Amino acid sequence: MPGPPLLPNVTPGVRMTASPKKPQQTSLYAEHCKVQPRRVDGRFRTLKWIATGILLTIFFLGPWLRWSRGAGVPDQAILLDLAGRRGYFFSIEIWPQEVYYLTGILILGAVGLFLATSLWGRLWCGFTCIQTVFTDLFQWIEYRTEGDRSKRLSLDSGPWTSEKFTRKTIKIVLWLVVSFLTSATFLLYFSDAFVTTMELLHGSASSSFYSALFLIMASTFLLAGFAREQVCIYMCPWPRFQAAMVDEDSLIVTYEGWRGEPRGTHKRGQLFENRGHCIDCTMCVQVCPTGVDIRNGSQLACIGCALCIDACDQVMDKIGLPRGLISYDSSYNLAARGKGTATRRRPIRPRTLMYTGVLLLVVAVMGGTLVTRSRLEVDVLHERSPLYVTMSNGATRNGYTIKVLNMSREDQVYTLRTEGLPQASVDIIGYTATAATTVELPVKGDSVGTFRVYVTVPRGQLVNKTQELRFVLTEQRSGRSDSFPSIFAGSGE
Ligand code: SF4
Numbered sequence: 001m002p003g004p005p006l007l008p009n010v011t012p013g014v015r016m017t018a019s020p021k022k023p024q025q026t027s028l029y030a031e032h033c034k035v036q037p038r039r040v041d042g043r044f045r046t047l048k049w050i051a052t053g054i055l056l057t058i059f060f061l062g063p064w065l066r067w068s069r070g071a072g073v074p075d076q077a078i079l080l081d082l083a084g085r086r087g088y089f090f091s092i093e094i095w096p097q098e099v100y101y102l103t104g105i106l107i108l109g110a111v112g113l114f115l116a117t118s119l120w121g122r123l124w125c126g127f128t129c130i131q132t133v134f135t136d137l138f139q140w141i142e143y144r145t146e147g148d149r150s151k152r153l154s155l156d157s158g159p160w161t162s163e164k165f166t167r168k169t170i171k172i173v174l175w176l177v178v179s180f181l182t183s184a185t186f187l188l189y190f191s192d193a194f195v196t197t198m199e200l201l202h203g204s205a206s207s208s209f210y211s212a213l214f215l216i217m218a219s220t221f222l223l224a225g226f227a228r229e230q231v232c233i234y235m236c237p238w239p240r241f242q243a244a245m246v247d248e249d250s251l252i253v254t255y256e257g258w259r260g261e262p263r264g265t266h267k268r269g270q271l272f273e274n275r276g277h278c279i280d281c282t283m284c285v286q287v288c289p290t291g292v293d294i295r296n297g298s299q300l301a302c303i304g305c306a307l308c309i310d311a312c313d314q315v316m317d318k319i320g321l322p323r324g325l326i327s328y329d330s331s332y333n334l335a336a337r338g339k340g341t342a343t344r345r346r347p348i349r350p351r352t353l354m355y356t357g358v359l360l361l362v363v364a365v366m367g368g369t370l371v372t373r374s375r376l377e378v379d380v381l382h383e384r385s386p387l388y389v390t391m392s393n394g395a396t397r398n399g400y401t402i403k404v405l406n407m408s409r410e411d412q413v414y415t416l417r418t419e420g421l422p423q424a425s426v427d428i429i430g431y432t433a434t435a436a437t438t439v440e441l442p443v444k445g446d447s448v449g450t451f452r453v454y455v456t457v458p459r460g461q462l463v464n465k466t467q468e469l470r471f472v473l474t475e476q477r478s479g480r481s482d483s484f485p486s487i488f489a490g491s492g493e
């Protein structure tokens with residue numbers, strides 16, 4: 001079987017002329033051949049429609065879901081409130097300080113993708129990637145307005161008639177409507193959906209909103225309507241390194257060359273003796289959304305959508321041969337079938353076990369920290385200028401700025417004390433009249449309280465120029481506490 005070409009229908013870079021001595025550099029860019037996929041029905045097409053339907057429903061309905069969180073708090077179930085600096089996902093509320101959860105979600109997504117790829121090849125690309133989903137939707141609109149592949153090809157190559165103009169105009173208008181709805185829906189995840197929609201309808205939204213709306217709308221229109229497979233082939237980095245996750249037991253879309261070759265045209269009633277089962281009808285190529293001929297082997301441009309399987313299965317049904325000339329199979333089984341040896345299915349392998357282990361570990365760590373996370377956080381900044389002050393009675397005083405983050409909805413009172421210097425007394429500027437070993441700090445719900453604090457140590461208590469000092473804050477209502485390490489500076493005398 002010939003080795004797989006890197007890209008379909010393209011030969012970028014240096015092209016050789018008839019003379020082997022004189023290579024001629026024609027262009028650094030491949031000429032773009034518009035891919036006009038033919039519509040096909042079948043089990044994988046149905047699966048793709050189901051995946052597209054579910055994902056688009058989640059996306060378009062997401063901003064309209066409500067979740068009661070009490071008075072004064074947004075009731076949108078999924079909201080990335082940039083103005084309020086909060087993220088809401090149903091009962092989970094994320095503060096800017098907890099942005100590491102976002103990192104956790106990204107790690108989860110990446111490892112999940114590694115696992116899915118090692119098991120099922122480019123399942124993500126073919127069925128669930130946002131580019132695939134919207135390209136599918138745009139191609140369906142194209143099919144409904146301009147007809148199937150042959151009609152579109154003749155429409156494109158023909159002169160501009162009123163029918164061509166009307167069909168293309170309707171298609172572009174529908175693409176623009178979908179792009180607008182997509183862009184607007186995306187932005188509704190960043191502010192209250194009902195309020196923003198009313199602002200949009202009345203034309204009173206902010207200029208930054210309209211700029212973002214236009215940018216996302218234009219991107220959707222261009223990427224899903226025109227760039228299509230070129231995004232997968234040239235822009236997306238994933239195909240370049242997904243090969244590292246695939247091994248001989250991963251499921252990929254394969255052409256059984258041992259069975260299909262030598263290919264050739266076939267007349268009704270002809271026997272398939274001394275020839276392969278591929279009748280060279282090119283249906284598998286015509287339905288491919290990226291223009292790949294899978295008979296040339298596994299290729300970077302193949303997104304694993306499996307539509308060529310549906311197309312070839314239909315052809316095999318028509319000519320009375322078994323299905324599966326193109327199938328979802330592992331390269332191990334492809335070779336085994338060719339040799340007539342036993343096939344195997346090995347989903348449990350060292351790499352899938354490793355990915356599953358990492359996935360479970362990240363889920364456990366994220367779940368654990370989410371359940372046990374504190375709604376209280378304290379931050380202490382030691383004042384530098386002056387580092388310390390020696391009082392008239394010989395005592396040493398240090399100044400600190402303490403920030404208390406009350407991540408609960410209720411107003412709270414916290415008790416502040418210090419550890420490390422037994423004789424230390426605390427004085428909150430503006431709150432306490434006299435220094436004491438413990439002081440109370442009131443902080444309103446869902447806010448940050450900032451306090452200037454003096455810690456004073458009597459003469460003779462400091463043995464070093466700097467000593468460790470820990471601030472301990474306890475929530476009076478629940479008894480929960482948090483602490484922050486700092487230092488206490490003095491002359492050491
Ligand atoms: S659809 Fe099947 S029979 Fe037709 S060209 Fe492709 S592999 Fe050959």
Ligand code: SF4
Pocket residue numbers: 253284287288289290291292293294301302303304305306307308309
């Ligand atoms: S070769 Fe088959 S699986 Fe690959 S992108 Fe084309 S139709 Fe989809």
